[in-house]
Amino acid sequence: MKLELGKIHIHDVQFGEQTKIEKGVLYVNAKELEAEVLKDDRLAGCHIELARPGESVRITPVKDVIEPRLKVEGPGCVFPGIMGKVTEVGKGVTYCMDGACVVTVGKIVGFQEGVIDMSGVAADYCPFSKTQNVCVVMEPKEGLETHVYEAAGRMAGLTAATYLAKALKGMTPDETETFETKPLLEQIAQYPDLPRIGYIHMLQSQGLLHDTYYYGVDAKQIVPTIMYPTEIFDGAIVSGNCVAPCDKVTTYHHEHNPVIEDLFKKHGKTLNFIGVVLTNENVFLMDKERHSDMVAKLCEYMGMEGALLTEEGYGNPDTDLMMNCRKVTQHGTKVVIITDEFPGRDGKSYSLADLTPEANTMISCGNGNIVLHFPAMDKIIGTQESIEMQIGGWVGCKHEDGSFDAEIQIIIASTIANGFNHLCARQY
Amino acid sequence: MPKKVVHYINQFFAGIGGEDKADYKPEIRAGIVGPGLALKSALGNEYEVVATVICGDNYFGSNIDKGVVPELLEMIKKYKPEGFVAGPAFNAGRYGVACGTIAKAVQDELHIPVVTGMYVENPGADMFKKDVYIIETKNSSADMRHAMPKLAALLKKQMEGKEVLGPKEEGYIEKGIRVNYFNERRGSERAVDLIVAKVKGEPVYTDYPLPVVDKVAPAPALKDLAHARIALVTSGGIVRQGNPDHLESSSASKWCKYSIEGMDHADKKDFMTVHGGYDRAFITEDPDLCIPVDVLRELEKKGFIGKLMDYFITTTGTGTATNSAKRFAEEYVPLLKKDRVDGVLLVST
DSSP: EEEEEEEOOOOOOESSSEEEEEEEEEEEHHHHHHHHHSSSTTEEEEEEEEOTTSSSEEEEEEEEEEEOOEEEEESOOTTTTTTOOOOOOOSEEEEEEETTEEEEEESSSOOOOOESEEEEEEGOOGGGGGEEEEEEEEEEETTTOOOHHHHHHHHHHHHHHHHHHHGTOOOOOOOEEEEEEOOHHHHHHHHSOOEEEEEEEEEESSHHHHSEEEETGGGGGOEEEEOOGGGGGGEEEEEEEOOOOOOOOOOOHHHHHHHHHHHHHHTTBBBEEEEEEEEEESHHHHHHHHEEEEHHHHHHHHTTTEEEOOOSSSSHHHHHHHHHHHHHHTOOOOOEEEEOOOOOOOOOOOOOOOOOOOSSEEEEEEETOOEEEEEEOOOEOOOTTGGGBBBBBTOOOOTTTSSSSGGGGGTTTTTTTTOOEEEEEEEO | OOOEEEEEEETTTTSOGGGGGOOOOOOOESOOOOTTTHHHHHTTTTEEEEEEEEEOOHHHHHHTTTTTHHHHHHHHHHHSSSSEEEEOOOOOOOHHHHHHHHHHHHHHHHOOOOEEEEETTSSSHHHHHHOOOOOEEHHHHGGGGHHHHHHHHHHHHHTTTTTOOOOHHHHHHOOOOEEEEOOOHHHHHHHHHHHHHHHHOOOOOOOOOOOOOOOOOOOOOOOOOOOOOOEEEHHHHHHTOTTTTTTOOOOOOOOOOETTTTSSOOOOOOEEEOOOOOOHHHHHHHHGGTHHHHHHHHHHHHTTTSSEEEEEEEOBOOOEEEEEEEHHHHHHHHHEEEEHHHHHEOOOO
């Protein structure tokens, strides 16, 4: 399966009469976009705001972040099974709005929505402090049930991204990259002397407000399966979860899965990237046992010599992470785990809720409990009223001048446990 | 004005005597004594060792609960130090524990930088390495001339507000504390190189060395449930409606205790959940799903259990540090014991 990604670089975002891209500037017709989002009768209101890197702007409570992409050649559409018919994706040509994002914002669903600061010290921790953000600020209909609100918010983001992506039509990419994975036997034969490496991608599926969708299927309903890596670049996986903001794998992070990107960078050079095993993080022990068994079996079956293993969330999924690590290792595939850590504000507690001796090579994505001072901002997109109850905050953490103190857990994707960031923890 | 430092040593290093003088009572002298000379020269002209506080090792050990620490703190305070050095104690066990104890007390009470030094197998090292900087020394005082400059350098760094680097760079015993930094390369890129090295059998590393984990063996089963006093304890974040005690939705700093006296079930008018790690919709509607007061009351009526205690204990489990969880249990278990609780229904979420 072969996919070409054409990247159109965006370095500024402005409102305009017509939604279009000109000389790297994304112009957004806010009225048209709002009308598109408001076709959903679960929402009572919607307005669009823009946020650019370096501005004194805070966005919160953030639900999801999405990069607009457009299928240009080949079967299917971006976000298959959700924004169009279920058709296999991952081949042909796809254009990306590189540097621009849709950010969905609105009254809190759970406690799990986060903060994006466009400047100041917290901006160093957040990937979306560096992107041009089109914020879709939603108001749910009064009395809307929580799960229905979550679904409406998720669809609003994907709808907005699909609308903006139309502006990519007919553009000439500034940069193109091609990715290819052959059918397993051919792929193994292509680089017979290089180590056969795969990726075990654990999808958050603890249930309700903690879900992920693969071709529109709720990931709790899948058993472990095999995916061509390029499928993910076409939006085969969509986030529907509200886990702790810091390790939230947004839809953007699925589109830009760093493990897959970096395995492709070394593909054919130091390793042979043979494929992805998708699994989930269900809460029932029987599911955990069955699915970790199956993951180990699939790795063995594919002839993987080594695998990278990532989770989404912390606490309960740490058990899935460790079961996968132990069983995959015992089946003969070596494992490197990428994870974030929660050893407490003083850094003195255990970093994970579960451990196994096989977890002897771990890459850290940082300690999420570190407390930071978030300065007051000139403009708030959304509302700060729930800061004290959002994960990472506490009662009394907010100050009169609009500043607050919170653990970096409150920042979207600050310690995302797939190695997207440079943040790391070491032992002192 | 040079910056003021106070130095703590035992009776042996003060030249008072060995084991026979180990009961020597606390004393403070102006200026340097014994190894203070090495400290003074390592600190340089911008610092002054204004006083040396001396205590016999046995006296310290046998009076640790009888006020020796406050007594020493009073003496030290009078000299208004800006930094504090204890030892180094090398492999002397009692001296090491004394150095660790006083250094931690000075750090916590006087809020000034402290440093001590020990051999890695000194029992004081394990006891205090998480709390204070302990420069790693050899096992005898012959190492004094190598050790003291390291103690002085680390103290100066702290007093000057400079960034203290890792154990390897500074020479202190690893504290086991997880500290953030920005790596030159992103995590996924490092992970890809690491798995290739692991498969090829080349040298590998880990960012997070596996700790030795506390394992608690389950208590034996209750023999007589019909007369057992049962308490409810949960990490599900159930609180009184309105969260009067401000329990956190994640990374809890406390536990709470609420009455269920006279209740035949947990009603949503009385209780709510603040837990940030699960979907709260169902428990918000029916708190019995997390604290099953309804079922336990029925079992109590039927005589299946002896008594359901009139209160439950609660905290938020998600994102809560294991050391905090351990502290909570140490705080509420005596209460359960005092109330003669035989068994606990521990409800997680």
